[in-house]
Amino acid sequence: MQITLKKYTLQLAHTFTISRESRDEQDTLIVCLSLNGQTGYGEATSNPYYKITIEGMMAEIENVRKQIEGYTFDTAENFYEHLESLGLHKFTLCALDLAANDLYGKLKGKPLYEIWGANTDKYPITNYTIGIDTIEKMVAKLQEKPWPLYKIKLGTPDDVAIVRELRKHTDSIFRIDANTAWTAEETIKNAPLLKELGVEFLEQPLKADDWEGMALVKEQSVLPVIADESCIVESDVEQCGPYFHGINIKLTKCGGLTPARRMINRGRELGLQLMVGCMTESTVGISAIAQLLPQLDYVDMDGAMLLKGDIATGVKIQENGKVIFPKLNGSGVALL
Secondary structure: OEEEEEEEEEEEEEEEEEOOEEEEEEEEEEEEEEEOOEEEEEEEEOEOOOOEOHHHHHHHHHHOHHHHHOOOOOOHHHHHHHHHHOOOOHHHHHHHHHHHHHHHHHHHOOEHHHHOOOOOOOOOOEOEEEOOOOHHHHHHHHHHOOOOEEEEEOOOOOHHHHHHHHHOOOOOEEEEEOOOOOOHHHHHHHHHHHHHOOEEEEEOOOOOOOHHHHHHHHHHOOOOEEEOOOOOOHHHHHHHOOOOOEEEEEHHHHOOHHHHHHHHHHHHHOOOEEEEEOOOOOHHHHHHHHOOHHHOOEEEOOHHHHEOOOOEEOOEEOOOOOEEOOOOOEOOOEEO
16 A cells, blocks of 8 residues: 655635634645555645644654555555554544545445445535624625525624624525534523524534533523534543534544544434534545435535635535535545
């Protein structure tokens, strides 16, 4: 097996702002794993919140290149166990695991969802994310991208007023993501107002470790609450169970498709609603997420839709939210 590492800087179509940061570009690492004439592609982005850099991930992989390239590849699951034994960070694991799953599907001549026994007759559509901005610019983004389902990033002193104004310009469903910016009291107070404005659920309103606050929110909020920053890795699913109505799984944070599939299974056993979310990433990462669609209640896979230009082909998302799966196997990814 041969590893090739590629760093890209993705340019965003608009400045993207959430409660804790703004950015106009996003660095990302693409891992290419080649074997027997096939190449699988994986992706992981840099992330200041989690102190992840592209250079750090590349250095981690270079330090264990021989152990990876010398591995006798059979299944993505076995390969993941091998990678875990090397002590790699979850973001680095994700890029390698996505590449391994894509490679496995290509070697088997089937898309991943088919290998996993799912079909794509029914699946949730992705939301389209509107970052924090002036009211005028947020409205302009709605009008620029008509979409049946929006995720609205909040975390300002005027959050309900923002949603009230946006509602004047669309009948689409809203989801609210406060990215840990609210208190329990704010959340409980805002929830009925937001429900009246057509909001479907709230994503991670409180700090990730505010379990006491989340207990109050789950008991008193009139809207369902989905964990994001509180649900990073597999062990978090169990802890989130009593405090949230659902979980948002991020492949980069948990370590890739292999652990994400286990988190989905455990979440389903606990009766949680299941969502997979994306970073601001290319079609490489988005196409991997798409393989999980038949297993999900909700999905946030608009990362590549927020870019000025893409670096890969794969899954395509049409204007009505319908997903076009590529003819290539695995995750269906090829670099441009």
